[in-house]
Every structure is written in C-alpha cells, then in structure tokens.
Amino acid sequence: MTPGVRPLIAGNWKMHGTVAEAAALAGAVRDGAVGGLPADLLVCPTFLHVAGVAALLAGSPVAVGAQDCHAAAKGAHTGDVAAPMLRDAGATHVILGHSERRADHGETDATVRAKAEAAAAAGLTPIVCVGETEAERLAGRAEAVVEAQLAGSLPDGFAGVVAPAGGAGIIAYEPVWAIGTGRTPTEADIAAIHGTIRARLAARFGAAGQGMRILYGGSMKPGNARAILALPNVDGGLVGGASLVAADFLAIARAAG
Numbered sequence: 683m684t685p686g687v688r689p690l691i692a693g694n695w696k697m698h699g700t701v702a703e704a705a706a707l708a709g710a711v712r713d714g715a716v717g718g719l720p721a722d723l724l725v726c727p728t729f730l731h732v733a734g735v736a737a738l739l740a741g742s743p744v745a746v747g748a749q750d751c752h753a754a755a756k757g758a759h760t761g762d763v764a765a766p767m768l769r770d771a772g773a774t775h776v777i778l779g780h781s782e783r784r785a786d787h788g789e790t791d792a793t794v795r796a797k798a799e800a801a802a803a804a805g806l807t808p809i810v811c812v813g814e815t816e817a818e819r820l821a822g823r824a825e826a827v828v829e830a831q832l833a834g835s836l837p838d839g840f841a842g843v844v845a846p847a848g849g850a851g852i853i854a855y856e857p858v859w860a861i862g863t864g865r866t867p868t869e870a871d872i873a874a875i876h877g878t879i880r881a882r883l884a885a886r887f888g889a890a891g892q893g894m895r896i897l898y899g900g901s902m903k904p905g906n907a908r909a910i911l912a913l914p915n916v917d918g919g920l921v922g923g924a925s926l927v928a929a930d931f932l933a934i935a936r937a938a939g
C-alpha cells in the first residue's frame with residue numbers, strides 16, 4: 683500500500699460469460715459491496731457486456747471498465763470500439779496493453795500510448811499494463827523491460843485524466859508468466875519492481891506520480907492477496923480468474939483492509 687492511496691481491486695473478466703452470467707456476477711459483486719469495503723471496486727467485462735453491466739451497477743460503488751479501446755475517437759475501423767463509445771455506455775476505466783493484447787494483437791508500446799491518450803481524452807481512466815516474460819526475468823531483465831514499457835506506453839497526460847473520471851492513470855504490473863498460471867513472484871520481487879515503477883513515475887510525473895495507483899496482477903487469489911496488498915507501492919490488484927467468482931473477488935477486496 684501507499685500511504686493515503688485508496689486501493690483498487692479490478693476484475694478483468696477477459697472473454698468470459700453470457701449476458702445473463704455477466705449480469706449475475708455483477709449483481710453479486712454489487713450486493714457484496716454493500717456496507718463498504720476497504721478498496722474501490724472495478725469490473726471489466728467484454729465490450730458486449732459493458733453497457734448492460736454499467737446499467738446494473740449504476741448508483742453502486744462498483745465501477746465498470748473495458749478491456750481495450752481504439753486509438754481513434756471514431757472512424758472506419760471495422761470491429762473496433764472507441765473510447766467515447768465506452769464512456770457513453772457507462773465505463774469509467776479501460777485496461778490497455780494487457781500482455782494478451784500485446785501477444786494476440788501485436789500491440790506495441792506506441793499503440794498502447796496512443797490508446798491511453800484516446801482514453802484520457804474521452805474521460806476514461808487508463809489502466810496500462812506492463813510486465814516481463816519468464817525468459818526476460820530469467821535473463822535478469824525484468825526491471826529494464828518494465829521501465830522501457832513504462833517509458834513507451836505512458837502519454838504525457840497520464841498524470842491528469844480529464845473529468846469525469848478525474849485523477850491520474852493507473853499502472854498494472856503483471857508478469858506474463860504469472861498470469862493464469864497459479865505462480866507469483868516472491869513478495870520481495872513484487873516489492874522491488876513496484877518500487878522501481880514508483881521511482882519512474884515520480885521522476886516523470888512528480889507529485890502526481892507519487893500518488894498513482896500501481897496494481898499487481900497475475901494469479902492473485904484470496905489466499906495470497908493480503909500479503910501482496912500489504913507490500914509497499916502495491917495499491918490494489920488486477921484480478922483475472924478469481925474475479926469470475928464473486929466471493930473470491932470480494933475476499934480479495936476485503937484483504938486490502
């Protein structure tokens with residue numbers, strides 16, 4: 683945790699769920715958040731489910747995000763979705779540069795940076811993902827890879843996203859080899875790389891960088907969340923598999939307290 687920064691627990695639902703299943707999961711998260719939690723909550727369904735989930739969660743403390751957006755505000759881009767459309771549908775956040783998009787769709791740091799600019803211009807808070815592969819970690823290059831991704835993926839406006847989202851952009855450190863594998867880095871390794879990210883953010887964005895949220899992602903579960911979330915400069919989690927089970931997602935949020 684970073685003193686004075688409220689944690690964020692974000693669920694990345696990836697390519698899962700029917701309309702009914704997305705609604706049921708969102709409803710269960712909303713109901714579980716009644717009475718207050720020690721973290722802000724965000725769920726990120728597929729594009730198809732953003733509007734329905736946002737309508738269901740309107741007026742609740744659970745925010746809705748998307749998993750990607752296009753870098754253009756509109757235009758001839760078959761199959762893509764623009765940031766202003768997501769904002770209009772009720773999203774407040776968007777995950778960008780997830781390693782699955784970098785791998786499946788060839789997204790580069792420059793692509794991610796352009797998308798983050800588009801998101802901020804539309805009033806969406808970007809959550810920019812960075813993280814090394816296992817080969818990069820074994821070669822001792824994890825920190826260098828993450829620093830290069832940060833330098834290339836974050837637009838200058840990352841420190842101050844426009845209203846209504848407000849505040850600054852968010853970073854998610856997700857080691858590629860920890861995603862969906864049940865494996866996580868050691869607590870010391872997580873603390874070290876989050877410390878490096880904090881130093882980079884502070885060097886580039888000053889005081890705003892000191893307060894930006896840095897999430898950890900990769901096999902976060904109820905059983906390991908408390909220890910991970912207690913580490914310095916870990917300001918929440920980006921949760922994949924465990925976010926598809928409302929009880930597990932809520933248990934992770936409670937572990938932030």
Ligand code: PGA
Pocket residue numbers: 694856860861862863899900901902920921922923924
């Ligand atoms: P996981 O995914 O929690 O299933 O490892 C995290 C992510 O990819 O955001």
